[in-house]
Amino acid sequence: MQVIRTAIPDVLVVEPKVFGDERGYFYESYNERAFSAALGLDAHFVQDNHSRSARNVLRGLHYQIQQPQGKLVRVTAGEIYDVAVDLRRSSATFGKWIAVVLSASNRKMCWVPPGFAHGFLVTSDYAEVQYKATDYYAPEHERCIAWNDRDLAISWPLKGEPILSPKDRAGLPLKGADVFP
Numbered sequence: 001m002q003v004i005r006t007a008i009p010d011v012l013v014v015e016p017k018v019f020g021d022e023r024g025y026f027y028e029s030y031n032e033r034a035f036s037a038a039l040g041l042d043a044h045f046v047q048d049n050h051s052r053s054a055r056n057v058l059r060g061l062h063y064q065i066q067q068p069q070g071k072l073v074r075v076t077a078g079e080i081y082d083v084a085v086d087l088r089r090s091s092a093t094f095g096k097w098i099a100v101v102l103s104a105s106n107r108k109m110c111w112v113p114p115g116f117a118h119g120f121l122v123t124s125d126y127a128e129v130q131y132k133a134t135d136y137y138a139p140e141h142e143r144c145i146a147w148n149d150r151d152l153a154i155s156w157p158l159k160g161e162p163i164l165s166p167k168d169r170a171g172l173p174l175k176g177a178d179v180f181p
Helices: 032-039
Strands: 002-005 010-017 020-021 022-026 045-055 058-064 072-077 079-086 097-103 109-113 114-121 124-132 142-144
Touching: 002 032, 010 032, 045 142, 058 079, 072 079, 072 097, 072 114, 079 109, 079 124, 114 124
Parallel strands: none
Antiparallel strands: 002 010, 010 109, 020 022, 045 124, 058 114, 058 142, 072 109, 072 124, 079 097, 079 114
């Protein structure tokens, strides 16, 4: 496994070692021992999530103010533009964002640590996104940052208007949102 540091040092891109031949391919999508050694983290995952979305669906930017979740995100069909926003007020990268293209073909994964908002835009006809989470979903603690917050100025590769849930349409600007210390 190869780990690629991003402009926000705590957000990591993980490239698994893929074994392929004329029959197809095989790779370990997660191995706790290898993950801990490569990333220097001792993350314990308690929940796996799987979503399928159509082109131009934008989900996020979600986080939990209590029971924050670290997420290991991957795509098993299609392609997404995956975004993480640092919401840790004490961090040198507070309010900064990083984006990475995740796809079934590039097999990259993104580690989004606790204390970050996470969202993605589907850039293929559809995408299936799977992610492991370090804490349980707690809807009473869930928050949403506006995907189009002018201060964040995320450069989403949109073609037309995004398809949003009511929750995502109601996202708050970062300036008015609950954040982490």
